[in-house]
Amino acid sequence: MPTPPRKQLHIGLAAYGTGWDLRAWRLPEANNQGLIDPSVIVDIARIAERGKLDYIFAGSSLASEADSVQRIHRWDSSVFAGYAAAVTRDVGFLVSVNSSFEHPFTVARQIATLDNFSRGRAALNIVFGIDRSGGPELNFEGENLPTEETKYIRAREFTVALNQLLGSWDRDFILDDKQGGALVRPGSWRRIDFEGEFFRVRGPLNAPPPVQSQIPNVHVGMSAESLDYGAELAHIRFSPYFGLEGGRQHYRAHKARIATLGRDPESFKIIPGITPFLGGTVREAREKFRTVQEFQVTTQLPAAFSRTFGIDLSEVRENEKVTALIDLDAIGPDSLKDLVSEEAGPSRRVAGQQRQADDDRRWLKDVVIPTLGEDLTLSDLYRFTLNHRYAQGAVIGDATTLADWLETHLEEEALDGVQIFPPYHRGPADAFVDQVVPELQRRGIFRTEYEHDTLAGNLGIAEDALIPTPDAAEQDAA
Template sequence: MSNRRKLRLGLAAYGTGWDLDAWRLPEASNTGLRDPSVILDIARTAERGKLDYVFAGSALGSEPDRLNRIYRWDNFVYAGYAAALTKNLGFLMSVNSSFEHPYGIARQLATLDNFTAGRTALNVVFGIDRDGDPIGNYGKNPMPTETTKYDRAREFTAVVNRLLYESWDDDLLLDDKAGGALIRPGSWHQIDHHGEHFDVRGPLNVPPPVQPHIPIVQVGLSEESLRFGADYAQVRFSPYFGISRGKEEYRKLKERVAANGRDPEKFKIIPGITFYLAGTTREAVAKFNEINALQLTEEIPSAFSAALGVDLSRVRDTERVLDVVDVESLDDGALKPFISDRARDVKNDRELLRQVLTAQVGEDATLRELYQYVQRSRHEQQPAVVGDAAKIADWLEENLEEHVLDGVQLFPPYHRGPADLFVDLVVPELQRRGIFRTEYEAPTLQGLLDTDDY
């Protein structure tokens, strides 16, 4: 196998996929809200493609009008079910330390790690999301403030780790039937934690995990969040910033880890992408534009037309962009309100517009199609990668080789279909290039991700 750097790939499992509009496609299946077979297929597909893990996410608020937050399966229950149908695939659990208790989470995590023979990871989030009133769902459980949530997250994570790895000795099982001793005397230990947010006696009433250290995943942009990641995490779910800024952010994150005496190569940086894939790039762009056209947008804001220097009272929004927009006369910064800075890996708005038309929506895109694209980019907060297998593989390879990322979290826009296409078309292309495994090389998720024991 090639000695080139290898991608880490995870696949997201949501009932209707990730795209806010693709569920309306005739071929999309939306029974995943009630039929577990839809996202169970995601796990089977991911394992067939030799991917590292599946991520099902979590949500605690009640928001029936938010597509990506309704009917969110409990990720521990989902993982327990799907793990029984797989042998090598990892499962990434997401918990919110601002609401949940370390003892209960440690019990679930240790149980799942034992039942899966070491195929779990833990995503600790600590945002106090006010949407959907999750506080109302948790009654009088004391909530941290926006300031104290970071301290609580640190304490939560430290207690979980202590419960997992300090409660029991590895040789706890004596199984002395003649002498009547099942557990080796002195093999268990109370952790006796008394902190600002939690009091936990211990020990955990579940055997230690199989993995020497269950990988912890960090997400967030604040300084406190980044500090938490450098101190506790082995993986970071990062925004995608483009090549030039992404290389700088990658370097800074690795330096943070190294400053803590840890091996930065064992700390993995993984942004998310939504992929729109077909047999040819033309077909992929057509499908992407078909999805864009499903947006319930009544009119294009005048600010957008003004940014492009187009008076829509005089020009129809179905006109081709390059026929009515003078790209060379665009003022730099005019598109900033519409295209996130995360996507700006270009010198100016003129180059940015050319890049979007060339790489994403196609040079024949209309004003409305361009507007629908930028609206989608703003909602998803991650790049939409559109093309055939070679083009998507090119994107992944370039970002890996330029040290922008160590892997990618893949978000299928809808079910069923896109995930299978990725496994059937893109994975073989990545394998041919020597940047993705052809067989699972380790029995645990920690081994697959190549993270440290910190």
């Protein structure tokens, strides 16, 4: 009897000019020209395509944060995607838009154009945060912006109107009847006449329909309203990393939520983000990680640990082993929230509050110690927690370690894939593609060639799993 095919990983690559880690840009080998040189984005796209990865991605930022390394210069992702699509053939492009500030008609024109010019390689990351640091709302004063409570209403309206616009033309709209004088086939388009609390859009879209039957929507968020939106209107969930057991629980719960809505859980993908630190050996990878973490000033360390664990650590050396000082079984389920409460940014503290089900004891045992080793020091724990507890978790080791990690999490159904956040450019992305990807291919859990012509096809989004988009009549009835 033939062996059934193994489940396949899906992998995206984040494209940031200085990489993802807030401190790794200080490494001598880091190239930070991505803040001003568009060729860096093309370089990242070519790396991703060489590795047969699904897509490249960069998050949206509409705030003015001149003192934030990750936000001072964010390329407009729809523009750089079109630029990079011209010099690639298969890799997809995940474009970020914010429904709280942008309009569905404008975004529909952009994404339909990108999907046509790339021949079906576009996807959307629709976010709707308005409470980010840097005050994005201050750049849009005078606009009809939602509140924290109404942003979910606007996000749904935005997504439904967007999908209706993208479907407002038949694919065979060109009649090209030269003799009869009819270029466009009669009845091949329809107005959407969308009317909601935030948007009124007549339609149809004044751009050709996209190549893909539906543009993949990758969603991120942890609130109950956000999870409901994703289950109803997204195809992929970009999830926080909860550890193996926490990931399995989240995976099962969210797949069940998808099934409850009558959608196919297998076609819906759950993809957390990770930051890989890869070395020729595990020791080499950990040394590189520690080098980066040591750029973090630790003057607050004694007070932070005293606050968190209720013991006086003012006379304890920073290189003291954690296991010699702290009983991990006695740590509270949310103790580490206090460790970062003074130095972490508001968005990280909010993320921590939203992850109440995630047990800090389990995170320390399942994530921190396996990542950094049994010789974990107080300084290691402080820096790791501050930088990774509420961000994209670090996975540290050689190629076999990372492949083992990915294979285990895939087989244990804690994820369907990962989004790689290289800590700096260039080097980590190349190492992942050239060392980890071949090992995944050897194990039969990652493609050796692109299977489909479209991003939706490569992501495994089946035609029968498309999201129903209510028409105007159904909308009125609702």
